[in-house]
Amino acid sequence: MKKLFLGAALSILASAGLSSHALAAGWHYYDPDCPISLGPKSMKFVAMQPKKSVDRECGALPETGASVIVLDASDNELRDMNWDVRVLRAKGPDSEPDPEVDAISRQPIQKFRNGMVNFDQNFKQAGNYQLYVKLTSDDGARSYEGRHPFSVGLITDEEFYLYIGFGVFALAAGGVAFVLWRKGKLFFKIPDFAKPS
Secondary structure, eight states: OHHHHHHHHHHHHHHHHHHHHHHHHTOSTTOTTOEEEETTEEEEEEEEOTTTOSOEESSEESSSEEEEEEEEOOOHHHHTSEEEEEEEEESSTTOOOOTTTSEEEEOOOBOOTTSEEEEEEEEOSOEEEEEEEEEEOTTSSOEEEEEEEEEESOOOHHHHHHHHHHHHHHHHHHHHHHHHHHTTOOSSOOOOTTSOO
């Protein structure tokens, strides 16, 4: 029974360590896991909720509400193009929403000579979203289009497995405590409320 208890404790610690490592890997501003592919080009994406936390997110904002979205393009060609940036509501994590129909916000089309744009976005509903960006040259001859899916206010896979691990740990610890109590080997006495005083 002690081995079961120890195994459950180790599994919850391992899953917690894995979760924090996986999450921490996506919270750096210039994380390579956060690019938006524009075909042969790319730019970086990050989202954050500065009023609630200092964490920078790649794919999952933990809560609804006021958020900031940042795009960064280091390529000089992209800096000289007209940026059309929209936030789209998606039906699911793998769906491809229509930029004309599913846009919940759209930034004015303009050039960003410093290669960076950041804007406020208030997410009123939990769900799946996409950042859509289309960059076009002044003459319309060159165009790049990209999308970055993310979620708002949903439980992430890491959180789900952490909750499962904690539940297994709590169940195992409770089982061990019950068995020890039944054998009278618990280090404290649980009062028997069934006996009359």
